[in-house]
Amino acid sequence: xxAGPSRTRRTWVLLLWLAAVLAGVAVISRTQFSADLxxxxxxxxxxxxxxxxxxxxxxxxxxxxxVGLEGGKDALQRAEVSRALGKGMRASGLYEQVQxxxxxxxxxxxxxxxxxxxxxxxxxTPERFSVDGLRDALTDTMSMLGTPAGNLVRPLFxxxxxxxxxxxxxxxxPATSPRTEEGVWVSRTxxxxxxxxxxxxxxxxxxxxxxxIARIETEYAKATQGMGADAPKLQLSGAPVFxxxxxxxxxxxxxxxxxxxxxxxxxxxxxxxxxxxALVIAVLPVLTGVVAGTAAVALVFGSVHGLTMGFGSTLxxxxxxxxxxxxxxxxxxxxxxxxxxxWRDLNWPTVRLGLLTSVCGFAALLxxxxxxxxxxxxxxxxxxxxxxLVTRHxxxxxxxxxxxxxxxxxxxxxxxxxxxxxxPRFRIGxxxxxxxxxxxMAWQGGTLWRASLSSMSPISKASQELDASLREDIGASDGxxxxxxxxxxEQATLRITEAAGQRLDALVGEGQLSGYETVTRMLxxxxxxxxxxxxxxxxxxxxxxxxxxxxxxxxxxxxxxxFVASVEAARSLAPITREExxxxxxxxxxxxxxxxxxxGGWSSLIALHTxxxxxxxxxxTALAPLPxxxxxxxxxxxxxxxxxxxxxxxxxxxxxALAVVVLLGLYLRSLRRLxxxxxxxxxxxxxxxGGMAALQVPLGILHLVGLLxxxxxxxxxxxxxxxxxxxxxxxxxxxxxxxxxNLTTVVSFGLIAISDIPALSAIGRVVAPGALLALLxxxxxxxxxxx
Numbered sequence: 001x002x003a004g005p006s007r008t009r010r011t012w013v014l015l016l017w018l019a020a021v022l023a024g025v026a027v028i029s030r031t032q033f034s035a036d037l038x039x040x041x042x043x044x045x046x047x048x049x050x051x052x053x054x055x056x057x058x059x060x061x062x063x064x065x066x067v068g069l070e071g072g073k074d075a076l077q078r079a080e081v082s083r084a085l086g087k088g089m090r091a092s093g094l095y096e097q098v099q100x101x102x103x104x105x106x107x108x109x110x111x112x113x114x115x116x117x118x119x120x121x122x123x124x125t126p127e128r129f130s131v132d133g134l135r136d137a138l139t140d141t142m143s144m145l146g147t148p149a150g151n152l153v154r155p156l157f158x159x160x161x162x163x164x165x166x167x168x169x170x171x172x173x174p175a176t177s178p179r180t181e182e183g184v185w186v187s188r189t190x191x192x193x194x195x196x197x198x199x200x201x202x203x204x205x206x207x208x209x210x211x212x213i214a215r216i217e218t219e220y221a222k223a224t225q226g227m228g229a230d231a232p233k234l235q236l237s238g239a240p241v242f243x244x245x246x247x248x249x250x251x252x253x254x255x256x257x258x259x260x261x262x263x264x265x266x267x268x269x270x271x272x273x274x275x276x277x278a279l280v281i282a283v284l285p286v287l288t289g290v291v292a293g294t295a296a297v298a299l300v301f302g303s304v305h306g307l308t309m310g311f312g313s314t315l316x317x318x319x320x321x322x323x324x325x326x327x328x329x330x331x332x333x334x335x336x337x338x339x340x341x342x343w344r345d346l347n348w349p350t351v352r353l354g355l356l357t358s359v360c361g362f363a364a365l366l367x368x369x370x371x372x373x374x375x376x377x378x379x380x381x382x383x384x385x386x387x388x389l390v391t392r393h394x395x396x397x398x399x400x401x402x403x404x405x406x407x408x409x410x411x412x413x414x415x416x417x418x419x420x421x422x423x424p425r426f427r428i429g430x431x432x433x434x435x436x437x438x439x440x441m442a443w444q445g446g447t448l449w450r451a452s453l454s455s456m457s458p459i460s461k462a463s464q465e466l467d468a469s470l471r472e473d474i475g476a477s478d479g480x481x482x483x484x485x486x487x488x489x490e491q492a493t494l495r496i497t498e499a500a501g502q503r504l505d506a507l508v509g510e511g512q513l514s515g516y517e518t519v520t521r522m523l524x525x526x527x528x529x530x531x532x533x534x535x536x537x538x539x540x541x542x543x544x545x546x547x548x549x550x551x552x553x554x555x556x557x558x559x560x561x562x563f564v565a566s567v568e569a570a571r572s573l574a575p576i577t578r579e580e581x582x583x584x585x586x587x588x589x590x591x592x593x594x595x596x597x598x599x600g601g602w603s604s605l606i607a608l609h610t611x612x613x614x615x616x617x618x619x620x621t622a623l624a625p626l627p628x629x630x631x632x633x634x635x636x637x638x639x640x641x642x643x644x645x646x647x648x649x650x651x652x653x654x655x656x657a658l659a660v661v662v663l664l665g666l667y668l669r670s671l672r673r674l675x676x677x678x679x680x681x682x683x684x685x686x687x688x689x690g691g692m693a694a695l696q697v698p699l700g701i702l703h704l705v706g707l708l709x710x711x712x713x714x715x716x717x718x719x720x721x722x723x724x725x726x727x728x729x730x731x732x733x734x735x736x737x738x739x740x741x742n743l744t745t746v747v748s749f750g751l752i753a754i755s756d757i758p759a760l761s762a763i764g765r766v767v768a769p770g771a772l773l774a775l776l777x778x779x780x781x782x783x784x785x786x787x
Contacts, residue, residue: 005340010397017394020386021288024295031298032207033247033309060592060605062203063096065238066470067195067216068187072232078193079182081223081232086195088219093200094212096588100195101178101185109585113172114156114165118570120524121164122171124532128162129542129567134549137162142555159562171521178473187473193232194473198588199240206247209240237467242459253757254309261748265320268747271408272740273327278403281395282323285387288394289319293383297375308375318358318713319387320748321741325351325716326395328737330402340396347734348392350719353667355388357660358712364656365649365705373649376705384712416735423780430780434683437690444693449646451700451762481616482632483516483606483623486597490578493594493602494525496628500606503622512614517607519593522586526575539568642701649704656708660715668722676725677718680777681711688770702759706766713745713767714774721782742775 005013067085069078086100118124127133141163144153156165178185178194185194197216201208213236224231262283269279297304329347330339358380365377441448483500487493498520507513520528537545542564547557581590594604608619616633623629665674685707692699720738746768753764 005397005400013393013397017288017390021291024291027295027298028291031294032303033251033305060198062239062243063199063201063209065197065199065212065216065236065240066467067197068192068235068237068466068470068473069195069220069232070187070190070192070235072191072227073230075182075186075191075193077227077230078186078191078232079184081220082184082193082195084223085216085219088222089195089197089216092215092219094215096198096200096591097585098195098197099185100193101180101183112584112586113168114160116570116573116576117160117164117168118536118567119529119532119573119576120168120521121532123162123164123167124535126535129535129537129545131545131548134162134545138549138553138555142553158559159566161560161563168521189473190469192235192473194470198592203239203243206243210244213241213244235466235470237463237470242463242467245459245463250309250757253755253760257751257755257760261751264747264751265744268740268744269320269324272324272412273403274408275403278327278399281398281403282320282327284394284398285323285390286319288390289383289387292386293379296382297379300378301371301375305372305375308372308379318709318745319383320744321713321716322351322355322387322391323395324741324744325737326391327399327403328733328740330396330399331404331733337400339401340399343402344392344396347723350723351388351391351716353664354712354716354719355384356663357715358384360659360663361653361656361708361712364652364659365708367652373645373652373701373705380712410732410736412739413732413736416739417732419739419776420735420779420782423776424782427780430683430687430777433690434686437686437693440690440693448689448693449699451698451703481608481610481619482634483608483619484630484632485604485606485626485628486601486630487628488601490594490602491525491527492628493604494520494523495527496626497594497604497606498525498528499626500623500629503626504606504608507619507622510613510618511611512618514609514611516609517593519590519604523576523578523581523590523594529575533571533573536567536571538571539564542567646701646704649701653704653708657711660711664715673722673726676781677715677722679781680718680774681714683777684710684714684770684773687773688766691769692766697765700762702762703766706763706770709763709767710770710774713771714778717742717775717778721778725782738775742771745771 069081069085072078072081082100086098089095089098113120125133128137138161141153141157141161144163145157153163153166179188180186185196186192187194197212199209199212201212203209216236217234220234266279266283269282270276273279273282294304294309297308325347326340326343330343362377362380362384365373366381367374483504485493485497485500487496497518501516501518501520504513504516508515524532536542543557543561546560546564550557550560578590578594581587592605593607594602597603616631620631623631661674661678664677665671668674668677688707688710689699692703697703717738720734724734749764749768749771751764752760753768755761755764
């Protein structure tokens with residue numbers, strides 16, 4: 001006669017379970033998934049870090065795509081494809097600007113520069129329009145008429161004899177602009193045409209970036225239609241490409257790990273239970289845990305990072321343990337249908353305590369100042385709690401007496417008994433190894449924890465090399481050092497930017513910089529424009545000075561009457577404004593170098609082109625008198641961020657470990673039992689770290705998360721051995737469940753260890769050996785009467 005749960009209870013529990021899962025799936029279906037590493041940057045950064053994070057999330061660097069067209073028949077074919085591709089990209093409306101050396105669409109900008117040259121040219125000063133200044137300027141311009149540049153100067157000579165338009169154009173040309181061939185940009189070292197594009201979408205909007213990349217591929221296919229194998233090869237790089245590649249790779253790897261892990265786990269569980277029904281039941285807590293974890297992160301943070309989703313694969317290793325404990329330990333009840341009650345009374349308290357220790361460990365991550373780390377904490381806690389609740393309340397409804405089939409469990413119990421019998425002999429050996437591990441870690445010191453933020457990126461080395469090659473060819477600023485100006489309003493920002501530019505000009509003269517890019521070359525401050533316009537003499541005065549300046553020159557003063565008229569007209573021009581530029585082709589450049597900050601105020605950026613002689617200290621000294629100007633060293637700031645990240649994560653892990661010890665102490669109420677439970681966990685962590693140190697593995701943030709998982713998983717083993725010690729009986733089902741749970745954990749994390757995603761493999765390489773050590777050490781330091 002069956003004494004299982006009542007039909008009403010079973011119905012309500014299963015309906016609530018199904019409703020919770022469906023609600024979680026509904027939340028996930030509307031969730032946005034991200035892959036940019038800015039989620040692993042601090043939520044409360046300082047001033048320099050805030051600038052860095054803004055640039056990583058939405059700055060021009062995060063929206064810039066570099067396109068290469070390599071190979072093909074010849075340079076002419078590559079140029080034709082480049083022009084066709086550029087035209088199609090501009091017509092799409094997805095990009096703020098598309099540059100490839102083809103200036104046919106920049107006529108409007110040229111007209112604007114010529115018409116407003118006396119407001120834009122930095123050379124417009126009172127001295128420039130004195131008799132001597134005019135004579136010098138006329139001499140310089142006339143000397144160019146006989147050079148190849150004369151074809152450009154000659155049509156403008158009568159209206160712009162002082163060469164202001166040429167001076168402005170020189171300032172707008174990047175110091176390291178690409179080489180031009182057949183009218184388009186080309187590589188200096190390879191048969192490759194080059195394009196540079198900036199998307200309109202924010203760098204953090206990966207879906208929009210993916211659309212922009214797909215559009216380039218579509219336009220490339222149109223431009224090369226009919227060329228066959230002779231078509232030049234499309235090459236793409238830049239931050240948007242890395243973001244999309246990261247998301248796709250993480251997503252693909254998570255699916256791959258889930259499939260492979262499910263197959264391997266299925267085979268192991270099927271062999272252990274010899275029951276397809278038990279296999280299905282064992283998987284249910286895992287799936288519920290992943291759904292609950294993902295939905296919880298989505299509700300708390302609004303989006304889910306790809307690494308957090310990939311981290312769900314690691315939950316398989318622990319959440320499946322709960323089902324294994326139940327399915328094995330609930331069998332063999334004296335009265336049919338009461339196995340779940342016996343498990344609830346005898347084993348659930350131990351499982352519950354193991355769950356609470358895991359929750360305490362991961363709860364420390366919730367208080368991290370890094371959203372990515374906090375996401376891992378929320379995901380782990382929600383997933384583990386959901387899986388444990390399903391095991392406690394749901395599985396008894398499906399299998400009141402656990403798994404009925406024996407499979408390999410009897411052999412597992414015998415093997416586990418043999419291990420428990422043998423392991424105490426190795427206690428001294430384990431202690432010696434632990435002492436050696438501590439000595440090795442002390443000898444390596446700080447060099448042990450030497451991983452970097454970039455070590456979490458899944459971008460391949462080949463992709464990074466292509467990015468460096470395209471960046472060098474296109475002459476893009478390496479972005480290693482940024483000059484950032486922040487002020488309360490737009491005009492103050494422009495004035496300070498101009499002051500910084502004057503100091504940078506001195507560094508250019510010293511050879512420290514080959515040049516720099518600043519918004520004030522296109523949008524000077526109103527004060528600067530008014531000063532320049534104020535330098536212009538009236539028509540009568542200028543006419544007199546022109547006559548004096550041209551004495552002895554083969555140039556009649558009357559020929560420069562258009563120049564006098566242009567200057568007179570410029571005297572009444574209104575200042576150039578950002579709103580005016582927003583309607584023309586210069587708008588993308590202005591928006592890239594100057595923007596309104598989310599928290600209020602304005603910022604402008606000065607992109608530097610450094611030389612081999614560049615010294616950051618001289619740059620900092622030159623700009624020191626301007627307190628609103630900050631020099632941001634990207635590499636140093638990222639290193640500082642990671643150091644802070646690592647330190648905070650270490651503190652959180654220590655607090656989590658302390659919470660686990662306090663919880664165990666309150667529950668066990670015995671110092672002897674507390675030491676017996678904590679000792680194998682501590683040794684497992686120490687020996688795992690010692691192994692990493694011996695293998696010269698650079699440790700980082702996610703290795704710390706792996707150590708938390710060792711404690712979370714291992715605490716279950718240690719507590720069950722403590723339970724066996726206290727009862728003093730050899731429970732073969734408990735030993736079999738421990739061995740099977742450990743086997744599934746080691747295998748699942750072993751699969752993760754060989755992942756192509758560095759962040760996931762780091763966790764797997766720590767937890768797989770650590771979990772095995774936790775079981776062996778729990779057996780080694782257990783009392784003999786527990787065997």
